[in-house]
Amino acid sequence: MIEVKNLHKSFGELEVIKGVDLRIEKGDVISIIGPSGSGKTTLLRCMNFLEKADVGMMTFDGKSYDMSRMHRQDILAIRKKTAFVFQNYNLFFNKTALENVTEGLIVGRGMPKNKAQEIGQALLKRVGLENRQDYYPSELSGGQQQRVAIARALAAEPEIIYFDEPTSALDPELTQGILTLMREMAEDGMTMLVVTHEMSFARNVANKVWFMDNGIMVESGNAKEFFDNPQDLRTKAFLRMTEESTEK
Ligand SMILES: Nc1ncnc2c1ncn2[C@@H]1O[C@H](COP(=O)(O)OP(=O)(O)OP(=O)(O)O)[C@@H](O)[C@H]1O
Ligand SMILES: [Mg+2]
The missing domain is CATH 3.40.50.300 (P-loop containing nucleotide triphosphate hydrolases)
Structure with a gap:
């Protein structure tokens, strides 16, 4: 590959x-x-x-x-x-967990917002954060922030x-x-x-x-x-x- x-x-x-x-x-x-x-x-x-x-x-x-x-x-x-997950998460601080995951889909890929949100919610659930989607990074623990970063990486469906x-x-x-x-x-x-x-x-x-x-x-x-x-x-x-x- x-x-x-x-x-x-x-x-x-x-x-x-x-x-x-x-x-x-x-x-x-x-x-x-x-x-x-x-x-x-x-x-x-x-x-x-x-x-x-x-x-x-x-x-x-x-x-x-x-x-x-x-x-x-x-x-x-x-x-x-490809997708990248960093030591210090690199999330957007002014965006919620869900927005961090959907941003690339909506802005990068032009996906309709409701479709991106559906995917984002499923991925947050996948990483164990279904009830944190509206939290901002500053309201999440380090482990939770890294889960958001991983959900964001998965959203890109990378190889x-x-x-x-x-x-x-x-x-x-x-x-x-x-x-x-x-x-x-x-x-x-x-x-x-x-x-x-x-x-x-x-x-x-x-x-x-x-x-x-x-x-x-x-x-x-x-x-x-x-x-x-x-x-x-x-x-x-x-x-x-x-x-x-x-x-x-
Ligand atoms: N932007 C940069 N400008 C100058 N030197 C750099 C730069 N980035 C890394 N280096 C140097 O390159 C070498 C390798 O750094 P690198 O960050 O790749 O190491 P690493 O194996 O990831 O280390 P660690 O386990 O501490 O993260 C180091 O000596 C570092 O000082
Ligand atoms: Mg290093």
């Missing part, structure tokens, strides 16, 4: 992505893990063209693109098939959803709720690429894991094999460190 070859990205002198290759199949649930500053967010942002790559080729649904010279209409065409640490701003109880929702989405067959520190999600929900270190995709593979039998020394060191920190 998506293939990226030889992706490079620098900020000034600092090379942050150093020639990454990757491949995503329909239905994949992929966790990206790795130390802070290793380039995980930058990788996701390059893949959705929020950041312009210096070098890289992307094939998306059989069409190839030079990621360093994207035409605006190609970016828009790809973004129609893939990119998540950047969707639970890292949340308390442990709220985190579990969001992880459960993401697990259900995975079971429904949604293709997902998830930057996460939640090793239980990476181990138990994802089918593949990518480990990034210092701008390089050090190791990638089947999630179970990755955790049971990591190959690279850097992966082993990272996994040992995360185990120690969860034991504390």
